[in-house]
Amino acid sequence: MAIAPGGLEAQGGLVAQGVRVSYDGRIVLDGVSLSLPRGRTIGLVGPSGVGKSTLARVLAGLLVPEAGTVTHDGEPVVTRRGRMGDRVGMLFQSPRRSCNPQQRLGDLIAEPLRYRKRRAPRSAHAARVAEVATEVGLTADLLGRLPAEVSDGQLQRAALARALVADPCHLICDEATAMLDAITTASIVAVLRRRADAGLGVLAISHDRELLDAWADDVVELSQGQASPAAVRRPRRPDCRTGAW
C-alpha cells in the first residue's frame, strides 16, 4: 500500500510528506502524506471539498505547500529553477479550460517536447506526436484541427497524449474521465493501464468508486480531519485493458 506515516522517501517514486495547505487562513490539508510508486495506480476518493484536487496540485508541483515536502525519487518536485515539469504530468477534467483555443491538436500534443531539457530535433517531434496520438486513439486527420473543431472526448484524448508525450514517470488524473462517455472512458483507462504496466505511476481521483475499483491497484480515501488517506479496499481488478468491465 502506498500510504505510511514516515520513511516514504526511501521507497522512491512520488512522495508527499506532512503536507499542509490552507486557503485564506482555512486549513484544507494538514500533515497529509501519500506515496505514489512507479507502475502502480492509486485511486483517491473522498467527500467533495476535502482537498483531493489540492493534494493533486501539490503532488504535481503546481501548488507549493506551506509545510511538508514533495519529492520525486528523493529530489524536490519544486526546485529553485521551477517545477520538474516532464516527470510528473497532470490531466484535468476539462481540457477546454486548460488548452489554448488557437493551438492545433498536433501542436498542443507536441508542446512538452519543446520544453524538455535535452531537446530532440524538431523533425523527431512529428513522429513522436503521431506515435502517441495512435496510442490514445486519435486519428491523424484530427491533429490539424483546433480544439473548437473536435469533440470533448477527442480533446481529452489529445490532452492525454500531451500528458504522455514526454514519458512522465507519474501522472495525476483529476476527474479526468468525469465528462466522458463509457467507451471513451474505457479506452483512456486502458491506455493508462498499459502505461502503468510499463512503469507509469498514476494517481486517479474520481467520485466514481466503480470505475476506480476496476482501474486502480489500490483505492485510498481522504477524509476531513484525518492526516492521510487510508486504504479503503484493494479492488479485484477485472481486466480493464480490454475494456471488459
Ligand SMILES: Nc1ncnc2c1ncn2[C@@H]1O[C@H](COP(=O)(O)OP(=O)(O)OP(=O)(O)O)[C@@H](O)[C@H]1O
Ligand atoms: N484557490 C482556492 N482559494 C480558496 N479556497 C479554495 C481554493 N481551491 C480550493 N479551495 C477550497 O479548498 C477546499 C478543498 O478544495 P478541493 O478542490 O481540493 O477539494 P476536492 O476534494 O477536490 O473537491 P471536489 O471533490 O468537489 O472536487 C474546498 O473547501 C475549496 O472551496
